[in-house]
Amino acid sequence: MAGGAEAARLSAEIGQREQELRGLRDRLAAVLAGGSGAAAEGSGAAFPGELPPLPAQASLSPADILRYSRQLVLPELGVRGQLLLARSSVLVVGCGGLGCPLAQYLAAAGVGRLGLVDHDVVETSNLHRQVLHGEARRGVPKAASAAAALRLLNSGVQYVPYCGALDPRTALELVRQYDVVADCSDNVPTRYLVNDACVLAGKPLVSGSALRLEGQLVTYNYQGGPCYRCLFPKPPPPETVTNCADGGVLGVVPGIVGCIQALEVLKIASGMGPSFSRFMLMFDAREGRFRNIKLRPKKPDCAVCGDNPTVTCLQDYEAFCGSSATDKCRTLHLLSSEDRVSVEEYKKLLDEQVPHVLLDVRPQVEVDICRLVHAVHIPLSKLEEKDEEYLEYLGKRICEEKQRTNGQTSFPVYVVCKLGNDSQKAVRILQELPAKELGSVLAKDIKGGLMAWASKIDPTFPQY
Amino acid sequence: MAAPVSLQVEFGGGAELLFDGVKKHQVTLPCQPEPWDIRNLLKWIKQNLLKERPELFMQGESVRPGILVLINDADWELMGELDYKLQDQDNVLFISTLHGG
Numbered sequence A: 001m002a003g004g005a006e007a008a009r010l011s012a013e014i015g016q017r018e019q020e021l022r023g024l025r026d027r028l029a030a031v032l033a034g035g036s037g038a039a040a041e042g043s044g045a046a047f048p049g050e051l052p053p054l055p056a057q058a059s060l061s062p063a064d065i066l067r068y069s070r071q072l073v074l075p076e077l078g079v080r081g082q083l084l085l086a087r088s089s090v091l092v093v094g095c096g097g098l099g100c101p102l103a104q105y106l107a108a109a110g111v112g113r114l115g116l117v118d119h120d121v122v123e124t125s126n127l128h129r130q131v132l133h134g135e136a137r138r139g140v141p142k143a144a145s146a147a148a149a150l151r152l153l154n155s156g157v158q159y160v161p162y163c164g165a166l167d168p169r170t171a172l173e174l175v176r177q178y179d180v181v182a183d184c185s186d187n188v189p190t191r192y193l194v195n196d197a198c199v200l201a202g203k204p205l206v207s208g209s210a211l212r213l214e215g216q217l218v219t220y221n222y223q224g225g226p227c228y229r230c231l232f233p234k235p236p237p238p239e240t241v242t243n244c245a246d247g248g249v250l251g252v253v254p255g256i257v258g259c260i261q262a263l264e265v266l267k268i269a270s271g272m273g274p275s276f277s278r279f280m281l282m283f284d285a286r287e288g289r290f291r292n293i294k295l296r297p298k299k300p301d302c303a304v305c306g307d308n309p310t311v312t313c314l315q316d317y318e319a320f321c322g323s324s325a326t327d328k329c330r331t332l333h334l335l336s337s338e339d340r341v342s343v344e345e346y347k348k349l350l351d352e353q354v355p356h357v358l359l360d361v362r363p364q365v366e367v368d369i370c371r372l373v374h375a376v377h378i379p380l381s382k383l384e385e386k387d388e389e390y391l392e393y394l395g396k397r398i399c400e401e402k403q404r405t406n407g408q409t410s411f412p413v414y415v416v417c418k419l420g421n422d423s424q425k426a427v428r429i430l431q432e433l434p435a436k437e438l439g440s441v442l443a444k445d446i447k448g449g450l451m452a453w454a455s456k457i458d459p460t461f462p463q464y
Numbered sequence B: 001m002a003a004p005v006s007l008q009v010e011f012g013g014g015a016e017l018l019f020d021g022v023k024k025h026q027v028t029l030p031c032q033p034e035p036w037d038i039r040n041l042l043k044w045i046k047q048n049l050l051k052e053r054p055e056l057f058m059q060g061e062s063v064r065p066g067i068l069v070l071i072n073d074a075d076w077e078l079m080g081e082l083d084y085k086l087q088d089q090d091n092v093l094f095i096s097t098l099h100g101g
């Protein structure tokens, strides 16, 4: 379908051009008004300034009646609810696995304006769950890609793409311009930032999250209900937080949570009222089970929504959480450089047939995806447990290889994983093992792991 | 002397990975002079169920930030937190909050 790809490419380009035009118009407006264009400061021209209010529609046009007829006949919504929707603006923070289905249903339902925030570009590994983006839009900013896809679905909705990260310097001004906020983000600092901005601006926040085969959904800060900080006053230790790249996620799981999130936003915007204020919806896809948890009320001692708040303006959330506002994998620096080799150095050693053992410490499920054939496989968890069976196996393999040398004293063991974090932990464990376990070994890890191997040495090696 | 207490203890949101990936545990707490509360249950879990890296589950005598405790499908805040007196057949769920999207 060359025509389809071409249409997608062109619509993405139109989306981008329109966004550029909008940026130019905003700058022109700011210059004409003699203002500073403060909204865009710090994040370039990506963030347009103040938006004009949505026009208050007194009645539905015949075209609107035809388009929305199947939901207009629902007494719970009706003409009144549809007009309220058309007058509502929703800020979508994150155009990924949750944001795509959410924005899609809100656009289809005829919400007035959708703000779309995302700092990332579309990547191949997003496509299994981020269903507004397509193959042709890889490399395009997600906010622009989402806007282009949504425009094809419903051109009657206003789309405002913000191609940048939500920033504490501009978030409050942005959130103030919208009626409801949907947190579809993928990291802890952004979740605290969105919460605090919503509390300070007095906006309801519908927050979804998903990982592996589970999802969670809560509406915060709705008419005196609790906020995110009421539930989670302290951020989790960074080492306990798992992202979608490390933990995995089945695409349809954020799809389901994003759809329920869209429903919750629609109910708030159309006046039906929410279902998950003071309730958490938990979804376990493995068991096919939904659970509704009754939550605490707003806490009088909450740092941001309590009686004597200490958070009265937005702060540095990356410092507060001790992690960065992306879902990119963290890079550990556990070992010094003499305990590490680069993929290039390891390649040279292979070419020169230097006797050694290569130890792959990834979980079995990842070894099933791809591996180097000569590697010995022991998952990190088994090393951490000092599992005797596995250690014996490793000792045997070292012995076998050692026999091919003339009794070298410190036998080299190179440790590899996906990205070069777990391999460092494994080297530490091997270094601390008593010599009787494996004999005298010299353990080093391969920097950047198999993904560095794929990008720098062997382009046919799969990346995941 | 308090009678033994049977509970269903559940882990979710990834917290189960610290317990061999097992989400549901049928637990019988032995007789002891004091009634069982969540504080004692956490100590018991640390000694009997938690396999490794307790710092990923606990902080001091409580759960670490980012883990929500739910007693019979209600936030433990509503039930007295660490001081909640466990009843026979209670369901206690420890859920790690998710941040992915």
Ligand SMILES: [Zn+2]
Pocket: A226, A227, A228, A229, A230, A231, A298, A299, A302, A303, A304, A305, A306
């Ligand atoms: Zn609060």
